[in-house]
Amino acid sequence: MADAETDSTALIADLGRRARDAARVLSGLSSAVKARALDSAAEAIREAAPAIAAANDEDMARARAAGLSSAMLDRLRLDAGRIESTAAGVAAVAGLRDPVGQIIDESRRPNGMILRRVRVPIGVIGIIYESRPNVTADAAALCIKSGNAVILRGGSEAIGSNRAIHAALVAGLEREGVPGDAAQLVPITDRAAVGAMLGAEGMIDLVVPRGGKSLVARVQAEARVPVLAHLDGIxxxxxxxxxxxxxxxxxxxxxxxxxxxxxxxxxxxxxxxxxxxxxxxxxxxxxxxxxxxxxxxxxxxxxxxxxxxxxxxxxxxxxxxxxxxxxxxxxxxxxxxxxxxxxxxxxxxxxxxxxxxxxxxxxxxxxxxxxxxxxxADGGEFGLGAEIGIATGRLHARGPVALEGLTTYKWIVRGTGQTRP
Missing domain, CATH: 3.40.309.10 (Aldehyde Dehydrogenase; Chain A, domain 2)
Incomplete structure (x- = not known):
């Protein structure tokens, strides 16, 4: 167990360093470049539909043999319509208004200084999710559009589907010059990888769990980085x-x-x-x-x-x-x-x-x-495009979390030589 934890910690540290480098690149990309890259990623998912479907068939067979519930099987299943919907969701995010650089508010102080609050990316987002392989594409698209690099850790039941979608998405991004490290998929399903992500202070800026009560409870109990989460949908x-x-x-x-x-x-x-x-x-x-x-x-x-x-x-x-x-x-x-x-x-x-x-x-x-x-209760139905999830807390973001929920802000102050008395 100690070896697994050590290996997972080293793995996540490496992914985190690469994600941090990619995030710096993303922060300098224009809205047009990010949109073209996501359009390319959507097309790559469509091109890879047969490979994605084949991988999902294998995942479904293993899930049935393991006795997963009908609800979990429904979340896991990818038919032609759902693969197209996944690609269309990525393309829809490409067409959304880029929140990065938006001026939240502006004021002029009595001394003449101009203050603005401006939206900026959070940095590196970690997504820990179960069952739904479409989250691989949805989360990556939202993070990239909002200027964030993302580290994706899907559940073992969907590993083949996640890998197939991720490979297509990265190929599409790289065709437009966006570094593949902007959207990385944790290559292992060992639970120790989750623990390593939760302890990755300085490498992951925000963790978003999408899954059942036990996953969310573990994330909230163990995380040493900020968490954006929802519990049950009762x-x-x-x-x-x-x-x-x-x-x-x-x-x-x-x-x-x-x-x-x-x-x-x-x-x-x-x-x-x-x-x-x-x-x-x-x-x-x-x-x-x-x-x-x-x-x-x-x-x-x-x-x-x-x-x-x-x-x-x-x-x-x-x-x-x-x-x-x-x-x-x-x-x-x-x-x-x-x-x-x-x-x-x-x-x-x-x-x-x-x-x-x-x-x-x-x-x-x-x-x-x-x-x-x-x-x-869905980001797409709210006109937000794909969503990371529905946040039920009271801080930072609430309800469907989409592009704006994946940004923070900074103050930009413009002066003309003012000094404080």
């Missing part, structure tokens, strides 16, 4: 007494069943005690193939619902299961979310504007929605 839809029944059904089904394995999926449905169509709404959800686990009030109305226990209200299922509870109006919904939510994404379905505004103001989550599905 997301709620609250259906108010004033909700339109057809809208409530459509949003509930979409929020849970569109893709059950994404972090924006609804896990708990809260229904106002005064809502007149509760049984019908729960039946619609169950008819889609979703297992309903209800509290005593729900089971009294819908006998086919399974009983929910205390753990259900704090569970991110990431599969076709939903817990359902009756609450006393919007105050009851907000109290339940405060007790059991994860500050990720929560939605209210209501025609009563006052109720909706109370929910939007009172729920302390990174994303709150009125009359819309929680599945919109």
């Amino acid at each position: 997301n709620h839809v609250y259906v108010d007494a004033s909700a339109d029944p057809a809208m409530a059904a459509a949003i509930t089904v979409n929020a849970k069943m569109r893709r059950t394995g994404v972090c924006g999926a609804m896990e708990t449905l809260l229904i106002d005690r005064a809502y007149p169509h509760t049984a019908a709404l729960v039946k619609v959800l169950g008819d889609t193939g979703c297992e309903v686990r209800g509290d005593a009030s729900i089971r009294a109305l819908v006998p086919t619902a399974k009983p929910a226990d205390a753990a259900d209200w704090d569970t991110e299922y990431l599969e076709a299961i939903a817990s359902v509870a009756i609450v006393d109006g919007v105050d009851g919904a907000m109290a339940h979310i405060a007790a059991h939510g994860s500050h990720h994404t929560d939605a209210v379905v209501a025609e009563n504007e006052g109720v909706a505004e109370r929910f939007l103001a009172g729920v302390d989550s990174a994303i709150v929605l009125w009359n819309a599905s929680t599945q919109f």
